[in-house]
Amino acid sequence: MSTISVSEKKEFIHWFLGHHELRKREVAWLLSYLSSKDELLKRVHFVEHVSQLPKSIVISTKCSDMPPFQFSRKKRVGTDVESVFYDLQLFPDEEIYIGLYFQDRTTCPKFAAVLEGNPMERQDLVQDQLLSLFAEMLLDQAVRRFQKKQLYARIDESLKNQDKNAFLELSTELNKLLDESK
Incomplete structure (x- = not known):
């Protein structure tokens, strides 16, 4: 021990x-x-x-x-x-x-x-690390959701303006973001 x-x-x-x-x-x-x-x-x-x-x-x-x-x-x-x-x-x-x-x-x-070392402090440290990891995952998820929403709005705007280059560029960016979140 x-x-x-x-x-x-x-x-x-x-x-x-x-x-x-x-x-x-x-x-x-x-x-x-x-x-x-x-x-x-x-x-x-x-x-x-x-x-x-x-x-x-x-x-x-x-x-x-x-x-x-x-x-x-x-x-x-x-x-x-x-x-x-x-x-x-x-x-x-x-x-x-x-x-x-x-x-x-x-x-x-x-x-x-x-x-x-204080064994209880190690236990607290592990809990803190898990909570930090969970918070980071939630933040990443929120950022991706926001980025997706923004891209959809910009894609809609490019369609409205009939801007083919912007549409293709934004669609590629959206597909890349969707692939990363799988």
Whole structure:
């Protein structure tokens, strides 16, 4: 499932705890606990954004404006670190997504090395791409319909004016447009 190994996650957590001051001391205990349990750590994923995830934790350092700690499970949000320990005992097989907020996180190579994508964002991206494709198809269809209408009007005008050259040219253009839409 995860492309990041347990040892890489452990190494990152130890580095993170050694280099950053958390806004809640209990969060350090939680991260230490996670790093000591290989089976749990297999299901831990560090992500850039925790939106729309079934089970997520937001952790921030003193240099961040984000909330010190938030735990979200199935759209219920809490700020009690102890609740995560209980949840881990009750639901040890669930995936956990952690969003870390600290200074220079976007340029930190150690964070980038353990960063994984939010699976819900990928799902949203696919939906967005499908909607975009559908919109493009509708727009193409509307443009072709408009072009056909315009050509028919111009063909009628050429017949009315008895302009054989314009009629032939416009008829060829219409046939080409009709062939493209098949």
